[in-house]
Structure formats: C-alpha cells, structure tokens
Amino acid sequence: MSKKYFITGGILDDGSKKDLLVSDGKIIGYENPVNSSAEIINASGKIILPGLVDLHTHLREPGKEDSETVLSASRAGSKGGFTALSAMPNTSPVADTAGVVEQVMRLGIEAGLCDVFPIGAVTKNLDGRELSEIGAMADSAAVVRIFSDDGHCVSNPAVMRRALEYVKKFDGVIAQHAQDPDLTINAQMNEGIISSVLGLKGWPAIAEEAIIARDVLLADHVQSRLHVCHVTTAGGVEIIRWAKARGINVTAEVTPHHLLLTDDLATSYDPVYKVNPPLRTEKDIHALREALAEGVIDIVATDHAPHPAENKECEWQEAAFGMLGLETALSIIALTMVETNLLDWKGVAQRFSRTPAQIGRYAHQGGEFKVGEMANLTVIDPAASWRVDRDLVASRSRNTPFHGMELPGVITETFFKGVPTLRNAQLMQKENS
Amino acid sequence: MKHLLSINDLSQTQAISILDTALELARVSDAPMKKLPTLRGRTIVNLFAEDSTRTRISFEAAAKRLSADVINFSAKGSSVSKGESLKDTAQTLQAMGADAVIIRHQASGAPHRLASSEWMSGSVINAGDGTHEHPSQALLDSYTLRKHLMHGAKDLKGLHVAIVGDILHSRVARSNVLLLSKLGAAVTVVAPPTLLPVGIEKWAVKVSYDFDDVIAQADAIMMLRVQSERMQELYFPNAREYSRYFGLNSDRVKRMKKDSIIMHPGPMNRGLEITADVADSARSVIVEQVSNGVSVRMAILYTLLTGEGIEAGALV
Numbered sequence: 001m002s003k004k005y006f007i008t009g010g011i012l013d014d015g016s017k018k019d020l021l022v023s024d025g026k027i028i029g030y031e032n033p034v035n036s037s038a039e040i041i042n043a044s045g046k047i048i049l050p051g052l053v054d055l056h057t058h059l060r061e062p063g064k065e066d067s068e069t070v071l072s073a074s075r076a077g078s079k080g081g082f083t084a085l086s087a088m089p090n091t092s093p094v095a096d097t098a099g100v101v102e103q104v105m106r107l108g109i110e111a112g113l114c115d116v117f118p119i120g121a122v123t124k125n126l127d128g129r130e131l132s133e134i135g136a137m138a139d140s141a142a143v144v145r146i147f148s149d150d151g152h153c154v155s156n157p158a159v160m161r162r163a164l165e166y167v168k169k170f171d172g173v174i175a176q177h178a179q180d181p182d183l184t185i186n187a188q189m190n191e192g193i194i195s196s197v198l199g200l201k202g203w204p205a206i207a208e209e210a211i212i213a214r215d216v217l218l219a220d221h222v223q224s225r226l227h228v229c230h231v232t233t234a235g236g237v238e239i240i241r242w243a244k245a246r247g248i249n250v251t252a253e254v255t256p257h258h259l260l261l262t263d264d265l266a267t268s269y270d271p272v273y274k275v276n277p278p279l280r281t282e283k284d285i286h287a288l289r290e291a292l293a294e295g296v297i298d299i300v301a302t303d304h305a306p307h308p309a310e311n312k313e314c315e316w317q318e319a320a321f322g323m324l325g326l327e328t329a330l331s332i333i334a335l336t337m338v339e340t341n342l343l344d345w346k347g348v349a350q351r352f353s354r355t356p357a358q359i360g361r362y363a364h365q366g367g368e369f370k371v372g373e374m375a376n377l378t379v380i381d382p383a384a385s386w387r388v389d390r391d392l393v394a395s396r397s398r399n400t401p402f403h404g405m406e407l408p409g410v411i412t413e414t415f416f417k418g419v420p421t422l423r424n425a426q427l428m429q430k431e432n433s
Numbered sequence: 434m435k436h437l438l439s440i441n442d443l444s445q446t447q448a449i450s451i452l453d454t455a456l457e458l459a460r461v462s463d464a465p466m467k468k469l470p471t472l473r474g475r476t477i478v479n480l481f482a483e484d485s486t487r488t489r490i491s492f493e494a495a496a497k498r499l500s501a502d503v504i505n506f507s508a509k510g511s512s513v514s515k516g517e518s519l520k521d522t523a524q525t526l527q528a529m530g531a532d533a534v535i536i537r538h539q540a541s542g543a544p545h546r547l548a549s550s551e552w553m554s555g556s557v558i559n560a561g562d563g564t565h566e567h568p569s570q571a572l573l574d575s576y577t578l579r580k581h582l583m584h585g586a587k588d589l590k591g592l593h594v595a596i597v598g599d600i601l602h603s604r605v606a607r608s609n610v611l612l613l614s615k616l617g618a619a620v621t622v623v624a625p626p627t628l629l630p631v632g633i634e635k636w637a638v639k640v641s642y643d644f645d646d647v648i649a650q651a652d653a654i655m656m657l658r659v660q661s662e663r664m665q666e667l668y669f670p671n672a673r674e675y676s677r678y679f680g681l682n683s684d685r686v687k688r689m690k691k692d693s694i695i696m697h698p699g700p701m702n703r704g705l706e707i708t709a710d711v712a713d714s715a716r717s718v719i720v721e722q723v724s725n726g727v728s729v730r731m732a733i734l735y736t737l738l739t740g741e742g743i744e745a746g747a748l749v
Contacts, residue, residue: 196630199541199565199607204631268549269542313520313550315540317563 009044025418051083051376056301063092078421081378096132234287256332271319306397495730523552541565571608590617598657
C-alpha cells in the first residue's frame with residue numbers, strides 16, 4: 001500500500017478551504033479518518049494549485065546533456081511546481097520521428113518526477129521544407145499532439161498551411177515560433193532606441209507580428225488549431241485579440257521573463273539577457289500583462305532554455321539565445337500578475353495548469369481537486385519570499401536572468417501522481433545524475 | 434576613471450581635460466626627442482581582433498611616446514582567429530600583467546565584457562567595437578574641431594557639425610554624436626532613411642535626408658566610410674546613386690560655409706563618399722586628424738594610467 005498524505009489548512013485556487021487526503025496517486029477524500037497513518041502536511045496560509053503544466057521547455061536531451069537532461073529538467077520542474085513539461089524538439093537528433101519522441105517520453109518516465117510530453121518537429125530536421133513524420137509521432141506511444149519547429153519559424157506559408165491542415169486528422173496543434181527570418185538576419189535584440197545606441201542589430205516587433213497575422217489567417221482558412229509561442233509585442237496581442245473576436249481557433253502563450261524584463265538590460269552587454277524572442281519595452285510588458293489577465297493570451301509557458309557557461313561567457317553577438325525559467329516561473333507570475341491584482345490564484349491555475357493541459361490534450365493534468373482525480377498539485381506559500389541564486393539551481397545550467405532578485409512566493413510542496421517530489425521546499429530526490 | 438568604453442563614461446569636464454592634455458602632449462610629438470618617461474615599466478596590449486592598421490599604429494605610437502612596453506596581439510594568425518574565447522584571451526593577458534588593454538573587436542560590447550567581467554583587472558580602452566562606439570576617434574575629431582574652429586575656447590558651443598553617411602553601422606558616428614553634444618555643438622546627421630537606426634528620433638541630433646539642404650549651414654562636414662557590402666544588403670541601389678545624393682564632391686564643396694572644414698575618419702573610399710580632389714583640398718583636415726590621433730590617444734593613456742590629466746602649460 002502506498003503512503004498516504006493529508007494536506008491540511010490550505011486554500012484551493014478558487015479560494016475555498018479544503019483539506020486533501022492523497023493515496024495511491026489520487027485524491028481520495030477531504031477528511032483524515034481517525035487513526036489514519038497519513039503523513040500530515042501543514043498547508044495553513046498556503047495556496048494549493050493544480051500542478052503546473054509547461055507547454056514550452058527545452059530539456060536538451062538527447063544530444064546536449066552538458067546543458068540539461070530530462071532528469072535535471074524534471075528536478076528543476078519539481079522545484080518550480082511543475083507536474084508536466086513539454087519537450088521542445090530541437091534536440092540532437094531532432095525529435096522529428098516516432099523513435100526520438102518515444103525516447104524522450106521514456107526518459108521522462110525513468111526520471112519519474114513529472115510527465116514529460118514530447119513536442120514533435122513540424123518539418124524534418126527543423127529546416128522548414130518537408131513535413132516530418134507527424135502522423136507516426138501522433139500514433140506513437142508518446143501520443144504527440146503539439147508540433148513545433150521552435151527556435152525556427154515555419155516561415156514558408158505553404159508549409160505552414162499544410163502542417164495546420166495535416167494535424168486536424170488527430171486534433172493536433174501547430175505551435176509557431178513567430179519570427180520572419182528575412183527581417184531578423186543576425187538580429188540581436190529588440191529594435192528600438194536601446195539597440196540604436198548599443199549598436200546591436202535590431203529585431204523589429206513587426207517580424208513577429210507579420211507571422212502571427214499570416215498564421216491566424218491561415219488557421220482560419222483551413223479551420224485548424226494554432227498556438228502562438230511566446231508572444232512579446234503589444235502589436236501581436238492586438239492581432240490575437242482580433243483573431244479571437246473573429247472566432248479563429250488560436251491560443252497564445254507568454255513567458256515569465258517577457259512579463260518582467262525589458263530591453264534596456266542589454267546595456268550591460270551581458271548575454272544572460274539575450275533571448276529569442278528578445279526582451280521588449282515597458283509598453284509591451286504592460287500590454288502582455290493586460291492580455292494575460294483578460295485571457296487574450298491564454299497561458300504562461302517558460303521557454304526554459306539552459307545553456308552551458310561558455311555559450312554565455314562571451315561577446316553578446318557570439319552568445320546563445322535563452323534563459324532558465326522553470327524554477328522562477330511561478331514566483332515571477334506572483335510578482336507580475338498576482339501582486340499587481342491582475343490575476344487571482346484561480347486565474348493563475350487556469351493560465352499555468354488547466355488551459356495548457358487542455359491545449360496539449362494532456363490527461364490527468366490541470367485537475368479540479370475532485371475525489372478520484374490524479375493528485376498532481378503544487379503548494380505555494382504566497383507570503384514568503386526567496387532570493388534567486390544561480391549557484392543553487394537544480395538545472396544543470398546557470399543562465400538565469402533573475403540571479404540575486406528577491407521574489408515572492410515559495411513553493412513548498414509539489415505532488416506528482418500522489419507522491420511528493422518537493423517537500424518543505426526541498427527536492428525529495430537528492431541525486432542529480 | 435579606469436576604462437574608456439563609451440563617450441558616456443566621460444563627463445564634460447573629463448572630456449575637456451583629455452583634449453587639454455592632448456594639446457600639451459602634442460608638443461612632445463613636435464619635439465626632436467619624441468618621448469616622455471611617464472609610463473615606463475607599464476605594459477599596454479593592443480588586442481586587435483579585427484583588422485585596423487591605422488588605429489593600431491596610432492595607439493602604438495602613443496604608448497611608445499609615453500615609454501610604455503607595447504605588445505601587439507592581432508587577429509591574423511593568433512589564437513583569437515582560431516576560436517579562442519574572449520575570456521581565455523583576457524585571462525592570458527591578465528597573467529602577462531597587462532596594465533591596459535586597447536581592444537578593437539567586431540562584436541559590439543566586447544570591451545564592456547572585458548571591463549565588467551572578472552577575467553582581467555587592467556584598464557580597458559575601446560578602440561572600436563562592432564557598430565557601437567569608437568571613443569578615441571570622437572575625441573580626436575573634437576580636438577581637431579576645437580583647434581580649427583574654436584579660437585581658444587575649451588568646448589564646442591555654437592558649432593554646427595554635419596555627419597554624413599552610414600549612421601546605422603557607424604561606431605564613429607555614435608561616439609561623435611555623444612561627444613559633440615556633450616561639448617555643446619549642434620549635430621545634424623545626413624543619410625538615406627535606410628542607413629539611419631530605428632530610434633534615432635531620441636538621439637540629440639537633427640536628421641536630414643538631403644545633403645544639399647545641410648551643406649551650406651555646417652561648420653564642419655564629417656564624412657563616413659560606406660562599405661560596399663551595404664549594397665548587397667539593399668541599403669541603397671548602387672554606388673553611383675549613393676555618390677549622387679550623399680557623396681561630397683567639388684560642386685557641394687563650393688556651397689560650404691567660409692572657413693568650414695571637411696573631415697573623414699578613414700579609410701576613405703575615394704570616389705564613393707568623397708571625391709579625390711575634395712579629400713586632398715585645402716578644406717580637408719583628414720591627414721591632420723591622423724596626427725592629432727596620436728596626441729589624443731597619448732592623453733587617453735596618460736589620463737587612465739596616471740589617474741590625472743595635464744594642466745595647460747605644465748609641461749613647459
């Protein structure tokens with residue numbers, strides 16, 4: 001018989017006070033029977049959320065294990081309150097066949113700390129020309145439903161159209177990295193006053209917005225499902241708002257870093273702030289926060305992108321794009337959305353667990369705390385705070401832009417299938433192999 | 434002041450002090466014995482990851498006239514061209530005891546990375562980084578302007594300078610815009626719209642697309658080098674059209690203000706942004722810019738490595 005846990009004194013995301021009895025991977029009741037052997041978890045003053053679901057994670061395995069592995073990312077995810085991660089396909093080899101997505105899924109099961117749902121490549125080797133084996137990946141043991149060439153934009157409109165049409169067969173979705181390649185050759189940072197002064201090649205907002213506009217029209221034309229990855233501009237928000245008003249089947253995500261950080265951080269020339277898509281301006285941040293609050297942007301996703309030190313300890317233009325995100329994501333949302341009264345905790349649960357699970361068609365994620373449901377949940381102490389230290393991360397890489405920041409919200413417990421992966425803010429599994 | 438990475442590192446007083454120091458040090462260059470003992474025993478490294486003969490030899494001459502030991506570390510044939518990281522290069526220079534590193538690099542911000550990392554402890558002098566800044570060039574340009582046009586005044590108040598050409602990719606333009614406005618001059622940048630950065634409306638300059646509108650009003654015309662690869666990148670249709678609208682030729686020179694001067698940071702594309710006869714004309718101070726460059730770079734090294742400038746007349 002598996003161990004029982006009684007989580008008591010906590011407040012569910014909808015504001016109701018409810019104790020949860022967990023056993024055999026499930027929520028089995030709301031009361032602790034007399035003489036129960038359950039381990040008591042005191043959650044008084046804390047918020048209980050359905051386990052966070054990330055639709056955008058770079059786990060780097062196979063091929064780039066020096067920066068991250070499925071296991072180390074799962075540990076970082078557990079620390080950050082996640083019970084599901086979605087593995088972007090830009091690994092080596094690329095996840096463009098059933099074999100690779102099944103391998104990634106298996107690595108996730110072996111790590112055993114959260115669900116790892118592979119995302120399949122839209123095109124072979126992410127080169128934007130020929131469709132990858134989308135059907136085989138969908139039918140594989142990994143049951144892939146999200147397809148993306150993330151890091152690369154599916155820029156050819158004919159290829160994008162065919163991909164959108166093809167995934168209708170099994171209710172799939174194309175997650176687009178919206179970046180016109182011709183408008184962003186060698187681009188380094190947001191194009192604007194800061195880039196003009198720093199002499200770093202600009203990355204215009206229009207390069208993102210033009211692709212979003214084209215794609216929502218394509219999705220409308222072929223009546224398929226589009227997901228826009230990491231929206232960063234106020235203009236992009238307006239296009240998505242328009243598309244939703246027309247009834248186009250589009251969802252969108254925003255990353256925590258794009259809700260907080262602006263392009264003026266590049267004045268340090270420290271590549272820890274170099275990210276794709278780039279950090280934008282205050283005006284964009286304002287629009288993104290509003291859009292997430294309203295639901296025009298449906299979800300938060302981390303775009304967790306670990307890189308080894310040598311790829312960041314160099315000149316800006318030589319450095320790799322990307323930032324760590326898993327361990328800080330919920331605290332950044334608490335800071336930017338909850339403390340600003342833009343979202344309540346129910347809204348956070350919606351944007352960071354239930355809706356992502358729905359978009360990915362992920363079973364047993366984003367639940368409602370009903371009896372009989374899988375116990376995937378996260379306990380956060382909203383009153384506590386912590387200081388980010390890049391030397392203490394669970395990730396294999398250290399490229400967090402939040403180093404040294406004091407952030408609100410300490411995640412004390414994460415439960416995956418009824419088992420704590422994080423307890424008293426400590427990882428249960430000590431080893432990092 | 435430990436580093437010179439950007440003109441923004443200088444206050445107006447510090448900038449004027451460097452120009453004054455350069456004026457004093459120019460006398461050393463004019464003397465038969467062209468040396469001062471100031472930096473004897475100090476090691477200065479010229480780290481040139483990008484080719485630039487004129488800036489490198491200008492800094493080398495400046496350092497040698499102050500008696501420093503100079504090590505040249507250039508891209509061709511060195512570990513820098515073999516993919517050694519900036520970090521490893523910096524740590525090597527640190528291990529060799531470099532007191533100052535003069536760096537030219539194709540990456541904007543590379544000098545900032547050297548100065549703000551813990552890879553080395555010496556002074557860092559930006560000798561041109563990517564499309565960011567070239568502060569020593571701006572200082573020598575202001576020195577040249579002051580000498581020709583300011584009749585003994587310390588700053589550049591009342592002066593109108595036009596900078597013409599590829600503003601978007603020019604580190605010379607960025608540093609000059611900052612320094613000229615710091616010293617009180619008015620600046621107009623002249624370029625086709627494609628060669629102006631997005632965001633220039635926030636710079637302390639006037640913007641014009643029409644050279645002929647500006648030419649008669651400027652006290653100095655500063656021409657910028659136009660790289661031929663910009664044509665392939667569609668910034669303008671061809672060289673002939675560029676010259677017609679933005680080149681400095683004798684017809685345009687005729688409309689220049691009395692006593693106004695022509696400048697160019699070099700190397701010139703004769704026939705593209707400037708015609709040969711204009712480059713060699715009486716108004717041109719282009720060759721003098723080069724010799725002023727040595728004095729100004731002496732002043733930069735002197736100020737950074739001794740912690741102070743030289744007051745007027747102190748060397749007499």
